Amino acid sequence: INDVNKRLMNFYRVLKEKPKELIEEASQYIYDKAEYYRLRTRFNEEHLSDVEDAAILLYLNKTGYNGLYRVNSKGKYNVPFGRYKNPRIVDEERIIEASKLLENISINSERFYSVNKHAEMGDLVYFDPPYLPVSETSDFTAYSKSGFGYEDHVLLKNTCLDLDQRGVYFVQSNSYVEPILDLYKDIGFRIEIVQMNRAINSKTSKRGGVNEILVTNIPKKKIDTQ
Numbered sequence: 001i002n003d004v005n006k007r008l009m010n011f012y013r014v015l016k017e018k019p020k021e022l023i024e025e026a027s028q029y030i031y032d033k034a035e036y037y038r039l040r041t042r043f044n045e046e047h048l049s050d051v052e053d054a055a056i057l058l059y060l061n062k063t064g065y066n067g068l069y070r071v072n073s074k075g076k077y078n079v080p081f082g083r084y085k086n087p088r089i090v091d092e093e094r095i096i097e098a099s100k101l102l103e104n105i106s107i108n109s110e111r112f113y114s115v116n117k118h119a120e121m122g123d124l125v126y127f128d129p130p131y132l133p134v135s136e137t138s139d140f141t142a143y144s145k146s147g148f149g150y151e152d153h154v155l156l157k158n159t160c161l162d163l164d165q166r167g168v169y170f171v172q173s174n175s176y177v178e179p180i181l182d183l184y185k186d187i188g189f190r191i192e193i194v195q196m197n198r199a200i201n202s203k204t205s206k207r208g209g210v211n212e213i214l215v216t217n218i219p220k221k222k223i224d225t226q
């Protein structure tokens with residue numbers, strides 16, 4: 001697995017290598033507004049050990065508003081406290097299970113196009129890029145707030161073309177918006193429209209039932225017969 005977000009990849013590494021320490025550390029944190037802001041400040045200001053960094057990230061993810069991960073222009077995590085009935089911060093069983101699943105997985109923090117260095121013929125690569133927001137599509141060349149704009153989507157498409165040329169399979173999820181559909185039409189890749197249930201959306205009305213797309217070079221027959 002790979003993500004340019006080093007803190008996210010630190011989380012996966014700690015989950016893989018030190019699940020018990022992660023459980024022990026995160027179990028000390030309680031669901032409370034003052035505790036949330038204390039830990040958020042600590043997360044932004046202190047130099048933390050890898051375990052503490054991962055434990056606070058887990059805590060903020062489970063107790064922050066809508067489970068969002070958002071940073072400001074200075075890279076500071078700025079999601080406000082979230083209201084939940086009785087949030088489960090540490091699910092020991094899932095942590096241990098996830099740790100086992102990660103046993104033989106290498107965890108990297110590079111830009112997505114570096115996949116070209118690693119993938120070999122017959123491999124399958126899954127891309128889960130930041131989506132091009134629907135509202136930005138009127139001027140979709142504008143810099144995306146996520147730091148991943150239209151130009152990055154063009155680069156991602158070229159990366160997919162390179163992989164395809166080398167006999168590497170790929171699946172990419174993306175938003176169902178005109179500029180993305182335009183990028184992938186007429187080049188021979190398959191586009192499937194899928195209905196997603198979105199847990200993360202600031203507007204409750206928009207959670208659930210969102211159309212997204214999967215772009216892939218896996219022939220339909222190959223999926224049907226396996």
Ligand SMILES: C[S@@+](CC[C@H](N)C(=O)[O-])C[C@H]1O[C@@H](n2cnc3c(N)ncnc32)[C@H](O)[C@@H]1O
Nearest residue numbers: 002003004005110111112113128129130131148
């Ligand atoms: C839709 S999220 C996917 C999250 C991930 N699949 C997970 O479950 O934790 C998109 C991710 O792309 C990452 N990202 C943004 N720009 C990137 C780049 N140039 N190369 C690699 N990853 C990037 C972001 O850090 C973000 O975590």
